Amino acid sequence: MDSILSKLFASETEELYVLDCLAYFMIFMAACTFITLLFENVPYGRYATSRYGFPVNVKFAWFVQELPAFLVPLCLVLWTSAAKTTHLPNQLLLVMYFCHYVQRSLIYPFLIRGGKSTPFASFALAFVFCIYNGYMQVRYLSHYAEYSADWVTSPCFITGSVLWLVGWLVNLHSDHILRNLRKPGETGYKIPTGGLFEYVSGANFFGEITEWAGFALAAHSVHSASFSIFTLIVLASRAFAHHRWYLQKFEDYPKSRKALIPFAL
Structure with a gap:
């Protein structure tokens, strides 16, 4: 894989520049997504329509679309000169990343009960995103991220790690x-x-938003921050949409529940 990457990039400086550009582009896409989601729900599950393509079995969709977020990083770690993986901060951050995606790609899809099919457009976009983000996060952490020897005892890393775990x-x-x-x-x-x-109506979304916010704080990079911002935009929109849907569908839905943040929002 090193030979493939060396053909794509003339130097490490060039690849790092590309990784930075990918991160800033993700922030730009988060802003575009935020505007779009003011007028349209994410087309999946209860909001799926035929406008976004033919339906894909939900278990198959989740497995295939999330798998690149695990396999691409795994290849980057195992089959490239990932020099930074010998450093403890980088190792711990990679463990956080892989813990999530081992569960999300190899376990979660096979536990789904029922569930509506996923429109092809949503499935395809998620597949591309997982390749994009998997490469950006893990290539940076395994090859470029520099941390001081005492970073794991810093307030940012400790606080971020606790937030990630919670x-x-x-x-x-x-x-x-x-x-x-x-x-x-x-x-x-x-x-x-x-x-x-x-x-809250979006407890699962609150958990994932908190998880990647903690990861971003611990990793302390524009690459992790861009993923956290994108996650916040997409999942907050889902949480508010679910909250409105629950209130409309169930007359006895608890009126004291908030959409995303307990007691607040």
Whole structure:
């Protein structure tokens, strides 16, 4: 893989410049996405329509679209001269990244119960995004990210790591609650209860937003920050859309629940 990358980039300086450009472009795309989502829900699940292409089986879609976020980084770490992977801060940040995507690509899709098919456009965009972001995050961490020897004891790294862990656990627990709302063979929607769902409609989204915000704080780079910003824009929109949908569909939906942030928003 080193030979492939050496053909694409004349030098490490050039590749690092490209990685920086990818990060800033992701921030630009987050801004464009924010404007778009003011007028349109993300077309998946309950919001899926035929306007966005033919339907793709939900389990197949989740598995295939998320897999590049695991496989591309894995290849970058195993089959390139990833010099920075010998440094503890880089190792811990890579573990955070892989913990999420091992679960999201290799475990989560096969636990889905019911669920509506994913429109092809949403599936294709997610697939491309996972390649893009997987390369950007892990190539930077494994090859270019420089941290001081005491970075793992710095307030930024410790706070970010704790936020990442809390967010990851909240996300896993919330997905477990949502998955078990449906008995085998059921496909309808029910009011989620338990865990953070007692306080917000988008507990799973809150967890993932917190997770990547913590990762960005611990990694302290424009690359991790751009992913955190993009995640915030997309998942906050989903949380507010779900909250409105729940209130409209269920007359007995708890009126005290917020959309995304407990007691606040």
